[in-house]
Structures are given as structure tokens and as C-alpha cells.
Amino acid sequence: MSLLQIDDLTVAYGGIAAVSGVSLRVAAGQIVTVIGPNGAGKTTILAAIAGILPAKGRVTLGNADITRASVETRVERGMSLVPEKRELFPTMTVAENLRLGGFRHRAEGRAASLRAMDECYALFPRLAQRRRQLAGTMSGGERQMLAMARALMARPALLMLDEPSLGLAPLIVRDIFHTIAGLRASGVAILLVEQNARAALAISDHAYVLEMGRVTLEGDSAQLAADPRIVSMYLGTAPA
Amino acid sequence: MTRHWWVLALVLCAGLPWIPGLPLFWVTLGNGIGMSAIIAIGLVVLTGIGGMTSFAQASFTGFGAYATAILSTQYGLSPWLGLPVAMAAAAVAALAIGAITLRLSGHYLALCTIAWSVSLFYLFGNLDLVGRNDGISGIPPLSIGGLKLIDVRLSFTLIGAALVVAVVATGNLLNSRWGRAIRALRGGAVAAASCGVNVAQARMLAFVYAAILAGVAGWLFAHLQRAVNPTPFGLNASIQYLLMTVVGGVAHVPGAILGAALVVLVNDRLQDWLPKLLGTSGNFEIIVFGGLLVLVLQVAPQGLWPLLAKSRTPRHHKAQASPLPQRAPRAPGAPILDVVGLRKNFGGLVAVADLSLTLAAGEILGLIGPNGAGKSTSFNLLTGVDQPSAGTFRLAGQDMTGQPAPAMARAGVARSFQHVKLVASMSVIENVAIGAHLRGRATPLAALLRLDRAEEAALFAEAARQLDRVGLLDLADRPATSLALGQQRIVEIARALCVDPAVLLLDEPAAGLRHAEKQALVQLLRHLAADGMAILLVEHDMDFVMNLADRLVVMDFGTRIAEGAPAVVRNDPAVIEAYLGSPA
Numbered sequence: 001m002s003l004l005q006i007d008d009l010t011v012a013y014g015g016i017a018a019v020s021g022v023s024l025r026v027a028a029g030q031i032v033t034v035i036g037p038n039g040a041g042k043t044t045i046l047a048a049i050a051g052i053l054p055a056k057g058r059v060t061l062g063n064a065d066i067t068r069a070s071v072e073t074r075v076e077r078g079m080s081l082v083p084e085k086r087e088l089f090p091t092m093t094v095a096e097n098l099r100l101g102g103f104r105h106r107a108e109g110r111a112a113s114l115r116a117m118d119e120c121y122a123l124f125p126r127l128a129q130r131r132r133q134l135a136g137t138m139s140g141g142e143r144q145m146l147a148m149a150r151a152l153m154a155r156p157a158l159l160m161l162d163e164p165s166l167g168l169a170p171l172i173v174r175d176i177f178h179t180i181a182g183l184r185a186s187g188v189a190i191l192l193v194e195q196n197a198r199a200a201l202a203i204s205d206h207a208y209v210l211e212m213g214r215v216t217l218e219g220d221s222a223q224l225a226a227d228p229r230i231v232s233m234y235l236g237t238a239p240a
Numbered sequence: 241m242t243r244h245w246w247v248l249a250l251v252l253c254a255g256l257p258w259i260p261g262l263p264l265f266w267v268t269l270g271n272g273i274g275m276s277a278i279i280a281i282g283l284v285v286l287t288g289i290g291g292m293t294s295f296a297q298a299s300f301t302g303f304g305a306y307a308t309a310i311l312s313t314q315y316g317l318s319p320w321l322g323l324p325v326a327m328a329a330a331a332v333a334a335l336a337i338g339a340i341t342l343r344l345s346g347h348y349l350a351l352c353t354i355a356w357s358v359s360l361f362y363l364f365g366n367l368d369l370v371g372r373n374d375g376i377s378g379i380p381p382l383s384i385g386g387l388k389l390i391d392v393r394l395s396f397t398l399i400g401a402a403l404v405v406a407v408v409a410t411g412n413l414l415n416s417r418w419g420r421a422i423r424a425l426r427g428g429a430v431a432a433a434s435c436g437v438n439v440a441q442a443r444m445l446a447f448v449y450a451a452i453l454a455g456v457a458g459w460l461f462a463h464l465q466r467a468v469n470p471t472p473f474g475l476n477a478s479i480q481y482l483l484m485t486v487v488g489g490v491a492h493v494p495g496a497i498l499g500a501a502l503v504v505l506v507n508d509r510l511q512d513w514l515p516k517l518l519g520t521s522g523n524f525e526i527i528v529f530g531g532l533l534v535l536v537l538q539v540a541p542q543g544l545w546p547l548l549a550k551s552r553t554p555r556h557h558k559a560q561a562s563p564l565p566q567r568a569p570r571a572p573g574a575p576i577l578d579v580v581g582l583r584k585n586f587g588g589l590v591a592v593a594d595l596s597l598t599l600a601a602g603e604i605l606g607l608i609g610p611n612g613a614g615k616s617t618s619f620n621l622l623t624g625v626d627q628p629s630a631g632t633f634r635l636a637g638q639d640m641t642g643q644p645a646p647a648m649a650r651a652g653v654a655r656s657f658q659h660v661k662l663v664a665s666m667s668v669i670e671n672v673a674i675g676a677h678l679r680g681r682a683t684p685l686a687a688l689l690r691l692d693r694a695e696e697a698a699l700f701a702e703a704a705r706q707l708d709r710v711g712l713l714d715l716a717d718r719p720a721t722s723l724a725l726g727q728q729r730i731v732e733i734a735r736a737l738c739v740d741p742a743v744l745l746l747d748e749p750a751a752g753l754r755h756a757e758k759q760a761l762v763q764l765l766r767h768l769a770a771d772g773m774a775i776l777l778v779e780h781d782m783d784f785v786m787n788l789a790d791r792l793v794v795m796d797f798g799t800r801i802a803e804g805a806p807a808v809v810r811n812d813p814a815v816i817e818a819y820l821g822s823p824a
Contacts, residue, residue, distance in 0.1 A: 016725065016752055037819075038611055038780040039751065140589075167612035169797070170822060195611055196821030234819040235810040236782030 002060075003028045003189050004049070004079075004158050009057035011041070011048045018044045019055075019213045026158065026189050031180070033192040033200040033221065036210035037234050042193040043084055045210070046162050049191075050074060050081040061158065075104055080151035084162040086143045090136025094127050094146055097135050101153030120149040123179070141172035148179070158189045165196045177203055197234070201225040209233065246404050253400025257393035267392045271464065273497075273504045274399035278406045278457040280484045280496035282450030285410060287482070288490035290446035291426035292345070295478045296337070296353040299360040300330040300451040302473030304458025306364065309376040309468050319382045319463050323456070330455025331448050338447040342440070357475045364470040375469025382463045395464050402460060403497070406453055409688045410493055413449065415554070416687030416696065417673075417680040422446045424663050424674055431661035434623060435739060436649035436678035445684055487536055489543030491665065498545050506532065555717050556669055556704075561697035563705075564679045567652060567740050569772045572602030576742055576774045577622075582631035584617050584798075591617040593798035595631070599743065604765060604775045606789035606806075608782075610819055614798040615778045616658075619747055622776070623655045624648040636742065650678055654741035656732040658748045658778075662720040668731055669716040672703040675738025706737040710764055726757035733764070744768065746777040750784040762788050786810065794818065 004026040011019040019041040026032045034042050048055035051071040059067045066074055080101075089097050098117050105112060121128035124145045130138065135146060144164055151159055161180065165173040173196065181203040183190060194200035201207055201221045209217035209224065211233055217224065224230065257267045279297055287293050307329035308322025341352050365373045382389045382398065389395055413419045421442040424432035429439050462468050471477075480503065488499020510525035518524050540547050570576065577599035584592040592614040599605050609615050620626040622633065624645040633641045635651050643651070654675070662671045676699045682692030707713045710730050715723060720731060729749055736744055749765075750758050758781070765788060769775055779785040785792070786806040794802040794809055796818040802809050809815055 014725075037782065163611065165821065173821070194821075195819075198821045200821075230820065231816060234782070235816065236784075236786040236806075 001028075002026060003030075003062060004191065005058075005060040006045075006049065007058040007060075009045065009048055009055055009059070011044050011053055011055045017213055019048065022057075022208075022210070022213075022215055024208050024215070026191050028157070028189050029184065029187055030206065031184060031190045031192060031204040032206045032208070033194055033204040034208045034210055035194050035197040035200050035230075038195065040210040041213040042195075042210055043162055044213075046081060046160050046191070046193055049160065050079065052081075075154060075156075078154075078157035079160065080154045080156035080158070081160045082144075082147045082151045082162060082164065084166060086147040088135040088143055088146055088150070091134060093132050093134055094138075095131040097146055097150050098127075098153050101150030102155075104154045116153055116155065120152060123152070123182075124149050140168050141175070144168065144172075144176055145179075148176075152183075152188075156188060158191060159183070160191045160193070162193050163195060164192070165194060165199060173199060197230055198225065246408055249404050250401060253404070254397045257396040264392055267396050269504060269508060271392060271395050271399050273501045274396070274403045275457045275460055276481065276484060276504060277497040277500035278399075278403055278460075279454045279481050280488070280500050281406050281410055281493055282453035283481055283485045284490060284493055284496045285414070285422065286446050286450035288485060288492070288495075289414070289426065290422050290443065292342070292443060292446065293347075293350040293482070294353045294447075294450070295350060295475060295482065296357040296360070297450065297454050297481045298473045298475075298477035299357050300334060300454035301458035301461065301477075302360065302364055302468075302470070303329045303333045303451075304455030305462040305468045305473070306370045306376070306458075307455075308459045309379050309462045310369070312380050312463075313376055313378060319380055322463070323459050326455045326459035326462075327452045328455075330451040330458065334448045334451030335444070338444050342443050342447060353478075354475065357478050361470055361474040364473060371469075373470060375467060377467035379462050379466045379468070381466060389463075399460055399464075402456060406456070407493060407497075410453075412690050413684060413687050414493075416684070416692055417677055417682055417699065418442065418445055418684045418687060420663075420666070420670060420674050421677060423666060426663075430625065430645070431657060432674060432677075433645040434625075434649060434655050434657075435675045435735065436646045437674070438646055449684070483533065485543075487533065487543055489540075489545030492543070492545040494549070495543050495545030498548075499543065502544070554667065554670075556667070556700050561694070561701040564676065564698055564702045564740075567742060570601035570742060570774075572600075572772055574601045575599075576601055576636055577776070578632075578634040579622070580632050580634075582618065582621055582633065583629045584614075584621055584626060585629045590798055592621065592628075595795065595798070595800055597793050597800070597803075599774045599776055601742070601772045601774050602769050604769050604777070604788055604790050606785040606792045607776060607778045607795065608780075608785060608792055609795035609801075613795040613818075615795055616747070617798075618795070619655075619745065619778050623653060623745055646678075649739050649741075652740070652742035653745060654736035654739035654743070655745040656729065656736055656747060656749060658751065660725065660728045660732055662728055662731060662735075664719070664721040666720055667717050668712065668720050668723065669700060669703050669707060671720045671731060672707055672734045672738055673699050675706070675735035676702050676740075679738075679740065703734075703738055706734040707731075709737065710734045711760075726753045726761075729753065730761070730764070737768075741773070743774045743776065746775065746779075748779055748781075749777055750779060750781040758784055782810075 002025040006024045009019060009022045010017060022045060036042055047053040049059055051069060051074045061077055061079060064077060066077060098120055099113060102113050102116050126142060127145055127149055164176050177199050192200055192204060201224055204221040207221045207224045208215050279301060283297055304326035308326045311317050311322050311325055312319050337356055344352055364370055370376060389398060421432055421437040425442055433439050484499035484503045485496050487502055489495025510528055514524045514528060575598060579595060579597050582592055582595040595618055607615055621628045624643050627642045640651055680695050680699050682695045686692045704713060704716060707716055710733055712727060712730055749761060765775055789806055792806055792809045793800055794815050801818055802812045802815045
């Protein structure tokens, strides 16, 4: 039984299909990755699942068909997106960003919100030191941590991460991926979109390879990590 | 419409008011419509086409009106002399105000023009020179020979003639080198700058031209009303003129006339009818007028003119033209571009740390790298969109470091855009002709007087030549945005070729293209390189760039991590790690 089920997803920008006929599954507690070169349509898939872009096809979360649901309804039903550009609220503090992330549980009151924030601070101790700092003044790695923490504040069943390694130095990328792998213990399912194929394959259970808007390979992450086709997909075929 | 529609229009202006039985009141309304339309045409150029919203247009009418009023009452000069003086007064005022204000854009510019409008209104009302709030009265009427133009029917002819001249002149201006620059301002100022257009000058030109038209209307107003005071030059009047253009169709010259007619007539009729319906106890006409306005803009957000007439892009007939002078071709292999240690910081973020590369005539160089590697920033540095924090950039031995985009174009660097930037309201060939901006000399004044036709023919012949070179000459007269994305990208390359560049910089030219289109693009770029063009492209499509480029420069984290032939680069462990990442 899959937590997230995508069937025949097609997204077009002005008549040009960016994603065509993509189907994928994420089971509860699993880490699933979608890898592929720039422009393959990875971000488009996440935007469509989150309801930000109109798409054809079917999106099911749990037992509910959410194909027609609004972005905020999807969040209410338990999916959170960490966007590629992080999209923090730059003029708000770390704590304020987190509190907005927990908007879904606003009815539970302030004490519950503070408890959830403490859990986030435990996961990202760096943010605890910076809770009064404005989000716009933080470094790239800290922004990515805050974006992830803000998404977790919604206590989602499914966390979607869009290129968490983008623009970050290798050491910080390593930190971020360790954190993502560690989230598995909390029970949240993760759909990870990455250009950094090796790191993504190393921490995931199952992988989809996306090229030109279509899934061209799919399988167990460990097996795909050894597949030579991945290199030619990223770097093209050598000229004759 | 025939080419000589204006002769018919002039005859109508002379004849219409003399129709037997026509109430003079209607002729007077017509005069008001005509004067408003002249001002509104200026606003079409400024706001609808140039993209600058002005709430100060009535103030320039005031400059014109007061200038001629002072001249003819205090110095006793002929009212006809007042016309050039009124135009000059409005132009000088616009130059001064524009120099201070036009650096702003969007709603900041609009707010600032409101401030100007309010302060100029009080200035007119408090200056002794212009009679404070009482204004200047006893202004002499215009006269021809001994005939004084006091009869409103004679005024109608005069205003009509002025309107016809304004329409013709505006058409001439918009279909000229500088007119295309103004039309490219809205939305695509970066593209215009990359073709060598001095964007600040083009904005100022639109601002001053609109002010001069307002000055002409002010001159007419002063001598027909025979008295001026600050009221018709205040903020309310400016808002009315803006309303006229918006209702009529803000990007269309005929829309200005339609809008002026509708606003004047509806206002007048409402003032007549509503008191009969609802009594005279309130200003209902303003409420009803507002309601009508909301309704019109709901039904026709682009204004009413586009509903009445489908806008067409003009056909350009092939004319005999002497070819434009060209840059001397370079021998293949001659070094052109030499970049050393280019660096760009955004605050504490280093987007490009240290980029060095060279490019020779006839060479195709691919700049590649994973997302966030600094390719786009590098591209902006090389094209003058951004200024580098450190490093040097030499073009054929000449130091171009820190030069803005138009200077780059002048020196021979032309570019295309990742997100195609063509002017939607212009035909393919007009868009391409923007590229030849720097290869023309004609001034805006020459364009107004249609003295630029030989040069225009030469510019369009060059645009046609470049369209032929890229294989799209058949589509020359189509609206630019009616083309498929792939074709639009090729049009951008034709526009860049019109700059007569030594170096062609292409930002993801293959993005969104179909397979056959990519093949055609490879052929085209190889042909250009064979002609001695140096080509640098940023590209994500690896198959495309590996096949096309002679040499690749690979970036990661703002630095060059590899350089060499495609076959070598793709087996470089550092490149593979940059693209595929290292295991966590």
C-alpha cells in the first residue's frame, strides 16, 4: 500500500510538455528519489504533486484522491514541500518561520507549537542558536536546514525535498544528507528530487531516473548506483 | 485604410462643422475631444508603449499654455510664435523632470509623477509671473491674415489639423529606429540594451515626446479659451487623460482618440441626463461614470480599440537599399575574447570565484556545469548586464571590464536569452531590426519628418538578410510571438546577428527545442562559425553541446574545474563528480 501514488502525470508549459506520463509510488516510511540532469522535469513533478502547477493525471495521498485539491488542502492532508529555492520568509526570524510552518496545527495551541519547535531545534541544533536571527541573513546551508525544519513543523506524512544539495559546499551537502537519512527513523516518507545522483542513491530505497520529462529507468537504488547508463545520461554520449 | 487617409481626415475637419443645422455645442465638444486626444496620444507612447505611467501629463499642457500666454500678453508677440515656444517649454520641463525622475520605474515612477503634478499645480497657483490662481486672461486669438479664429468651427479645423499631424508624426516615430527602441522598453529593456539601445535615452525620448504633444495641446487651449488658470493642469486632469488612454486602449494610437471621445461624451451626457433622472441633489454622474469605467475594463482590459480593430503587424516591402557597412571579418583562429580571473560577489555569496577563458574567431566554446555553478552569472558578466567584482575582460585587445550592455554591443558582443525576449506587438523582421539599432544614424526628429526612409530601408534590408541567413525570411511579417518557441530562439539569433557582432553569446539556445530543431540549430551555428563568428554558449543539453562545441569549459562552485575537447571532458573524474555528486 503506497502512501503517495502518481499515475500518468503530464505537465505542459504553453503546449510544450515538461513532464509526460510519469507514474511513481512512495510507500510509508520509504525514501524514494527522482534523479536526472538539469531540465529533465524533476522540479516540475514536485510542483505538480504539491498542487502548484496544473497537471493531468492522478495524485493519491493515503486513500484520498487529491488530484483536484488546492495547495493548502494538500498540506492539510499531510504533504510538505521544501522548494528548490528554499522560499523562506526573509524578513522573519527563524522562530517565526517555524511557527508559520506549523500553521496546519494552529488549533492545538501555543504549547504544542513550542513543543514541535523544540523537536526541530533538537534535529537542527544550529537553528536553536539562531532562533532570533532573520532568515534572510543566514548562510546557504542554514537556509536549507530552516526550510526543512519549517516543512517538518507541519508534521507531514510525506516530505518532498527539491534539490536540497543545490549550491551547497560538499561538506554541508554531506550534513544535509545525513539529516535526511536520519529522518527515516521519525517515520516520515521522503520524496527526494536530486541532481546529485550519487548522494541521493546512497540514502534512498528506490529511485526513478527522469530524462526529458519521462521516466527512463527505475529500480532499487543500490543497483542503479552501479549502472553505467547514469553517467552518459548526465554527460551526454561522446561525439562520434 | 489607404496611405493618404490623412488628406481625407483634413477635409473632414474643415467641412464637418459647417454641416447645416449642427448645433455649435457639438462642435465645441469636438474641440475638447481633439485637444484631449493629442495629449492622450502622448500618453499612449509613454505609458502604453513605453511602459511608464505618468500622472503629470496635464502639467506639461500647463507649461505649453502658460508659455504662449506670457509671450502673447506680456511681450505682444504673434500667437503663432507661441507654438514652438510652447513645445520648447514643455520639452525643457520634461527634460528637467525626467532627468530627476525617470531613473525610477513601475509604481515608484507613477507616485513620483503624482508628486510632480501636485507641486506644479501649486507652483502655477502661487507664481506672480503666471498670475497666481487667477491665471492670465486676455490672451489674443490665433489669426490667419485678418481672420481671427474665434468661431468654434474654425477652431475645429485647426484642432483637427493638429490631431492629424500628431497621429502621422507619432506613426512615423514609432516606425523608426528610435520608435522600435521605445517599443522594446516594455518588458524587454534588457534585450534592447543588448542590441546597443541606450535605455535611459529611449525612456527620456518617450517622456519628452509625450510632453511636447501636451505642450501643443496647451498652446491650442490658451488661444482658444483666451484665458488660462491652474485648474485644467492639475492632478484630476492628468488622471482624466490617463483614463482616456486606458479606456480607448493604452497601447494603440487610435485608442487615444476613441478614449478621449468616449470620456468627454459620456461625461457630458451623464451631466445632462442624470440630474433629470435622479434630481440635482448629488454628484451622481461621478458614481455612474466610475461604474461604467469598471464595467469597460472588466469587458475589455486592453481597452476598447483592440475589440474594434484587430491589430496587424505591417508588411515590409522589399526596397532597394545600399548595404550597411560591416565589421571587417576576422581570420579563423584569431583570438577575440580573453577573460582573466573574473569574479562576482553578491553580498557574502561568491557566485563566480575565478573564471578565465579565451575564445577565437570561428570557434564554438561551450560553458557547462551543474545547477548553481555560476554559468548564468558568468554570462551576465560577459554581456555587461552585471559588473564583475574583480578580473578583466578583453575583447580583441580592448579592455571592456565593467562596460554596460550597450557598450558591449557597440564593441561587437551580441547575445540571445534563455527566456526569449521578443517584442510581442512587433513583427519578426521589426524585432530583428532592433538588432541593427547602432548601425543607423537617424535622429528622432528625422524620423518624425520621415527623413529616415533611406536608412530605414537599409536597416530592414539588413534584417531581411540576417533572417535569410537563419532560414526564417518567409516568416518576416508574422507577429513575433505567433512563432513556435524554437523559431523564436532563431529570431533572437538573427537579431543578434544584426548587431554585426564578432562574438555571439547564446544562453541555452537548445532549451525547449525539438530534435529536428536542434539539428537545424547545430547546422546554423556551424555555418556561422565557418564564417569566422566566435560563439560561446551556456547549455544544459549535453548531447547537443557535446556534438556542437569545439571546446568545453566546465564550471562548479564558480570556478573552472576542467577545460578541453568534449570527449576528454566527459571522462574527467572531476567533471563526473561535479555532475553526479560524491556519495554522502
